[in-house]
Amino acid sequence: MTVGFVMLCHTALGRAAQVARHWAERGCPVVIHVDRRVAAKAYAGLTQDLADLPNVRFSGRHACEWGTWGIVAASQEAATVMLRDFADVRHVYLASGSCLPLRPVDELRAYLDERPNTDFIESVTTEDVGWTVGGLDYERFTLRFPFSWRKQKWWFDTYVKLQRRVGFRRKIPAELVPHLGSQWWCLTRQTLSAILEHPDRAKIDRYFQKVWIPDESYFQTLVRQVSRTVESRSLTLSKFDFQGKPHIFYDDHLQLLRRSDCFVARKIWPDAVRLYAAFLSEDRSRQAAAEPNPGKIDRLFAKAVERRVKGRPGLYMHSRFPQENFENGRTAGPYSVFSGFADVFENFEIWLSKASGARVHGHLFAPDRVHFSGGETVYNGALSDSAKVRDYNPKSFLTSLIWNTRGERQCFQFGPTDTQELNWFMSLDGNAQISVISGAWAVPLFHSNQNFGDIRREAARLQKIEQEFLNILRAPSAKARVRIWSLADFVENPMEPLQTIMDEIGPRQGRRLSEVPRMADLTGFGQFLQNLRNQGMQPVLMGDFPVGHDPATKSTRRGRPYLVK
Amino acid sequence: MAGLAHRLLALLSAAGRAYGLRTRRRRHLWRAFRSRRKVQAVKDRSGTIRPRDILCFMAVRNEMLRLPHFLDHHRSLGVDHFLIVDNDSTDGTRDFLAAQPDVSLWHTPSSYKQARFGLDWVTWLQIRHGHGHWTLTLDADELLIYPYWQTRPLPALTAWLDDQGLAAMGAMMLDLYPEGPLSAAEIASGGNPLSVLRWFDAGNYGVQLQPRMGNLWIQGGPRARMFFAKDPRRAPSLNKIPLVRWNRRFAYANSTHALLPPRLNRVYATDGSEQISGLLLHTKFLPEIIAKSAEEKARKEHFANSALYDDYYDSVTRDPVLWCPESEALGSWRRLEALGLMSRGGWI
Known part of the structure; x- marks a missing residue:
């Protein structure tokens, strides 16, 4: 038979x-x-x-x-x-x-x-x-x-x-x-x-x-x-591919086909010289009469079809340029944006990098240049630190950075002095974790050695910019994980917010923060705000700092945090 | 009511744009037709072209250093015939090409710039010989690679593209550079440029859409990083559409960066999925670029507004080091694909 x-x-x-x-x-x-x-x-x-x-x-x-x-x-x-x-x-x-x-x-x-x-x-x-x-x-x-x-x-x-x-x-x-x-x-x-x-x-x-x-x-x-x-x-x-057309096998599928233990395969590319030579040559003897096992091929092809249909999230290139909202992930992975933290804490970047184990950059969107981690002038993927190059196409800059550093979480500082072009992009990006201490930009102004008239003007400008940023973050369509504290609330109890953010970044999950960064001296900050008010400006984003009452300074002077169990 | 008027207006403007591009395409074709007498056949072997052959078109000038390897590379990929216009070479390029059995050679002494940077000549050859063929339009310093290129020759790719109903494939130009100063990367004439140009920028490419013709505009790489950091808008375009199933009514609009009719520029997926794309390994930065840059600065034949690029030429003439600690070494195509510089799309 x-x-x-x-x-x-x-x-x-x-x-x-x-x-x-x-x-x-x-x-x-x-x-x-x-x-x-x-x-x-x-x-x-x-x-x-x-x-x-x-x-x-x-x-x-x-x-x-x-x-x-x-x-x-x-x-x-x-x-x-x-x-x-x-x-x-x-x-x-x-x-x-x-x-x-x-x-x-x-x-x-x-x-x-x-x-x-x-x-x-x-x-x-x-x-x-x-x-x-x-x-x-x-x-x-x-x-x-x-x-x-x-x-x-x-x-x-x-x-x-x-x-x-x-x-x-x-x-x-x-x-x-x-x-x-x-x-x-x-x-x-x-x-x-x-x-x-x-x-x-x-x-x-x-x-x-x-x-x-x-x-x-x-x-x-x-x-x-x-x-x-x-x-x-x-x-x-x-x-079959996603359009129902049969996949074609080529020379480089030789090992895959061998290991499938199937009896017959189709379709074979007619010029696949190696395949025809290998499988039509003198019959190879095998050890055992195995059952056909196309599982490996099935998995490989399913993965490839998924790549074709869904693409690689966060990748923008010559053959993948998704329309807005069809990106299937605007960026390649989660990243964290900190606004105001570097103003409130001294050496926040160093502390953050130690506490989180993530890569911590300075102000990536600073007007003078890109402040990459460690002051690098050329970063992963040969990204330039030129502010002009970044601002020419800021979306590509950020998506490239996140793409180039896949596998390592990126954190960076942000604030109203930076270029604001990507605010909507980040707000709509589910990979973004954005934490804002609103009004914190006033702290460096408070410490600065400028004429008060200039400070007043700058404060009004920054407040307007940050207000717009906050509006964007609070938009109903926002997908980023957004947390906003007023400066007053944050200073009152800095541990809990920090702990929440760290838990979310989480490579060292479950650990309580043992060390909190040193907070800037806010003695007299309430008076400073009152002076702004007296000059006709209305500082609203900082929250409530009564004149002469400086609650924050007490708790942070101790160096060791106060932990609530 | 306002919505309707708005939509009507949008429709009208789209129609106007389509008409404008159609006019432009026909103007390109007409220019190509008019320039037909400016190119003289040196060695016309186009009679040997068979119906399903894959053709390669280009215009060259003094490319003896790169041509032997260029031809070998694309021959082994499966290009059947090369149709080349020589723009007054003085380094033996003409004799070398005329002696190749699979090359048809034309010659012109005319201005490269006035011939739409050589496109008029090439378009004329494409009208005459390209119709119905899969065609590659390249420069002598571009080497096409694509997913699986070492195991699947071009006919496998083009058959698959046909099957998928795709009429063109995009390929980004990947600027390659040596580890040290440009002058140190010597190769013998006809040698393999990839033996010295072993580095590239992996992830500093900016992509945007050019709505007029619907093509992408990609800029970045070492030239943008080193020479155009102050004026990134002027950085060279890296998007290209070199592989097209040709029709005699097609015309490249701007080098091979964009193509008319505009539907051909849609070589990318917009729904989040991935289409197939290749790469053009750009072997521009061999030592001769240093002398050539000084010459090109004087000739003013390469840019519409050449004076704006004087700084660029000067920088190259100063023999720079393009390499940086973040440079990536050229590896297998799988590595290039994993970096997101090209994609296999649905080709498995």
Whole structure:
């Protein structure tokens, strides 16, 4: 008993001939169907090529346009020839001209001999398939499809919609339960002949001729009526991309295909010299007759399809430039923005980098230059510290920085003296953790040695800028994790906010902060604010600092924090 | 009511823009047609081109140093025929190219700048020979690579692009540089520039959309970092669309940075997914660039507003070191892809 191959060919006939010869010379009869649209000369070349093989036949030719009945008609006719001419064939294997056997024929034969009554055909009810193109599964059987999906897409879609609207339905022959599955099957003589000699075949064929993509449903549906044992999987390894087009295997897939332990793979690129040479050479002997195991390939391809469909978050480049709000992640990873902290605490950056273990930059958006961590002039990915380059395309600057430092959390200082161009971008970025001590910009002014008139003007300017920043952060559409404290509230109790932020950054989770940074001296700050008020400015963002009452200074002078358990 | 008027206005302006670009494309084609007599055939082997051949078009001037490796690289990728316009080379480029069996060579003494930086000549060749072919339009200092390029030649790529319904593939220019000063990176004539130009900037590229033609505008790399930090807007464009399934009605608009009709510029995905793209390894920074920069500064043939680039030429003439501690060494394509400089898209 042996297995016979039915091959459906339409291009790369040279490769098809090579594979047919491989099978035929190893005792497997082959019946070849060549698409009617193939030129006569090429067809003659193929027949001549294989003329010396007694167990190769050619069957009547049909035009096989994708998704049409021709493919089923071709399979039927070729299978009939196979069953008629080769009596010792027990399993018939449907393959294409771009298939390649991955394992020796003897192993396939032995595998089938152990399962003499099993039909290998993927056959799934319409409710259970998730992979149909265009979302048409059950409707394939109940609508009419006179237009080509590939060449007349608009007519196809419109006509489908029209039929849905009108409520048109074809009647499915009573005895049939629609099933779908891969068109590459391997059926036993009993099953196949029962399908081909079905008493109602004329009626069934007439029905399926108007079903969409009948090659994925004809045998898959009928096998359920006549088969004793259906094993619902294909012996052919065949992968599809997100558009439903078959993936092609190239030379660099050699190891992957070897380890899959599948019997046959499609589609193979015709010029994949190494693949054809490796798999059609003298049969390799293996240790054990392993079960086909396409799992590894499945995983790899699923990952690749995800990359294609979802892209790499935070990447902007020549072939990925998402529209706003379609980024699937505006940046590549979480990062933290601290506004006002460096004004309130002395040496905040050093403390933060110690406490969090993250990379801590100064004011990345400072007007003079980019203050990278450690004062670097060129940072990861060769990012320049030039303020002009940064401000020319600030979005690219930030997304590049976060992309270049994937795996290491970035923190940076921010404030109303910095360029404000990215405020919306960061506010809408779910990766941003933005913590603001509002009004903290007044602390350096308080300590500065400027004329009070200048201080007043600067304070008014910065307050306006920060107010706008806060409005953006409080917008309902904001996605960043935003925390805002007024300076007064923060100074009152600095430990809790810091602890919350640190827990969120969290590489050293669960640890209580043992050391708090030293707070700037705020003695007299209340009076300073009162002076601003007296000069006609209204400082509002700092919160409530009563004149002459300096609550914060007490708690921070101690160096060790006051911990609330 | 106001909404309707607004939409109508937007529609009208889009139509006006489309019409303007159509006019521009036809003007380019007309210029190419008119310049046809300015290019004289030196060795025309275009009769040997077969229907599905992959063609490479370019204009060159004094590129003897790079051409042998350039041809080898693209031959092994699967380019079947090169169609080249020689703009008055004096270093033997012409004789060398005329002797290559897969090169068709034309010659012109005309001005590069006045021929739309050589595009008029090349467009004319594309009208005559490119129709229906997958075409590469390159400069002699550009080496195309793409995902899997060592194992899958160009016909595999173009067949896949056809299958996906894609008519073009983008490739960013990746400026390569040596570790020391430019003058130290000597190679023998015809040698492999990649043996000395081993470094690049991995992640300082700014991307923006140019709404007029819908192409991306990418700037960055060592030139932006070193020479244009004061005026980043002038930094060279790095976005390119070198691989196109050609139609005789197509025309490059601005070097190979953008293409008309504008739909061809959409080589990028906008819905968050990833399309396929390659890279053009830019081998500009070989030692001869130092002398060439002085010459180009005087010739004023490379920029529409050449005086603005005098500083740039001066900086290059001073033999700078482009390398910095953050430079990345050139490795496999998988590394370049992981860095996000190119992408395999859905090609697995």
